[in-house]
Amino acid sequence: MSDTGLVLKDVYRVFPGNVTAVSDVNLEIKNGEYVVFLGPSGCGKTTTLRMIGGHDDPSSGTITIDGELLNGVTPAKRPITTVFQHYALFPHKSVLQNVAFGLKMQGMDKAERETQAKAAIELVGLTAMMDRKPRELSGGQQQRVALGRVLVTRPKAILLDEPLGGLDRLLQLKMRVELRALQRELGITFIHVTHNQEEALSMADRIVVMGDAIVQQVGTPEKLARQPRNEFVATFMGDNNVLKGTIASASGGVIVIDTPYGKVEVEGTGNVGDESSMAIRASAVKVSTDAVPAINGIKVRLDFAEYLGDSVKLHMDLDGKPFMAKVHEERYAEIRAYEGKDITASWTREDGHLLEQ
Ligand SMILES: Nc1ncnc2c1ncn2[C@@H]1O[C@H](COP(=O)(O)OP(=O)(O)O)[C@@H](O)[C@H]1O
Ligand SMILES: [Mg+2]
Known part of the structure; x- marks a missing residue:
């Protein structure tokens, strides 16, 4: 199997009414990278993420992971999972049941899915809270349950759209460190969308700055802070x-x-x-x-x-x-x-x- 990571080639998304939400995007994301898409509201971040996750398809261009073409493949059949902003946890199910749910849907037997769900729960550090309901957890812990639910399916990449958006500032700062530490431990590709420069600089291996539907610059946090390519990036990075x-x-x-x-x-x-x-x-x-x-x-x-x-x-x-x-x-x-x-x-x-x- 080739190991080329995620590749977006000449990707466009034009919505009816001739709205070009994403234009000429070319990106190569290595396996295990923490990549942040950063840009102002309406610049095409969510649309790009949705195309990677399979919730939308490019109008033209291709998306591949490790050489495998993803265009037209449903989200469930992609080795990529999206963690939605509102974690969509089942309120009446325990942490264990929430995490095991996807495996139940795949028809896995109870003993096996519990073993796998417990392993995922351990990864997100919630073993002691396995029997709690979501309402008995803090916002950060709920987010970890949502991550556990995604990890249990063993994806190659995890997509997060404004994952820290709804949290208060202190929790945001804590979750930045936690998410980053978790990603390092897992070694899985994370693609994280935000409009917050500080969040992007503090978390990313590489930042993809988007503006006006195009990729304005791709680089490490230091590169973007020190060598913005053009006025858009210089101004937007602050x-x-x-x-x-x-x-x-x-x-x-x-x-x-x-x-x-x-x-x-x-x-x-x-x-x-x-x-x-x-x-x-x-x-x-x-x-x-x-x-x-x-x-x-x-x-x-x-x-x-x-x-x-x-x-x-x-x-x-x-x-x-x-x-x-x-x-x-x-x-x-x-x-x-x-x-x-x-x-x-x-x-x-x-x-x-x-x-x-
Ligand atoms: N389903 C849709 N139909 C028409 N226009 C859309 C649709 N989804 C997004 N857009 C438009 O595409 C552009 C990019 O949107 P989006 O990707 O959500 O931006 P961001 O996540 O960066 O805020 C915006 O102008 C938005 O209004
Ligand atoms: Mg968005």
Whole structure:
């Protein structure tokens, strides 16, 4: 058997009325990877997941797992299972009965299904609660029952659509760690959909950023945080400033962009006179009362210094547009004194990052 993982090739989904929900998606997901689809509401995440799970089919393109074509195969016949957002547990059945239910449907005899269900329950750490009903469990434990119900069918991949969406923040943070630990232990592919950047960064081996029905960028969390490909990703990932202008010079692998706020330089190549844009991470921006440098610096008004515990986020105004910096929390008192005043924001050439147009 080949072991190529999940492959989406030239996948489109066009709904009646010519709504292109998913366009030209090409992805290769290795077995055992934790992949997060991240993007704003309506960008096609759920539709992509539904096509992988078999709840919908591509209008064109193919989906395969380990070389086996999945198009047209019903969800039950795919080695891929979806954990639905509302866990859909049977309220009157015990944890054990809930987990064993799918096996009962397959016609497995009682002793065998109990053995397998108990093994799955052990994997999700609920052995001590096997006889409880769902209402006697916390939200996180209910989610683990839902996972147990999926694991018992031994899928190659598990799909989760906004799995932490309904949970309060503390439970969300706990479940991030639990889900990730469980996935590592199982070694099964997880594909997790969210619109929450922080959740994606904290959990994924690789993030697939979707926007406007297409894949905008695929990469590790570090790659997306440090090297967003284009303005969409830079803006959506948050904590990036984007400056745009016209290329004034380009030589020796460095370009100078003339922006309405001054000249900025960044490593990369381009043609003089072309439109260009660059990103600077908020944490790379230095703020001071020094004179504005001739290059890679701007004057901005500090509107608000937001204390975040380990850092201070500076919300600044650049000619009506937001500009951000993030500094160490030790500077809070000093920085607050500048609220409502102009300050200098600057950065080094290495901290600028050229974006694709
Ligand atoms: N069954 C459907 N019929 C028509 N349009 C749909 C259908 N399902 C989703 N869409 C549209 O496809 C786009 C992507 O939806 P969806 O995949 O649910 O986005 P996301 O999960 O990223 O929020 C949206 O514009 C949505 O309105
Ligand atoms: Mg969705």
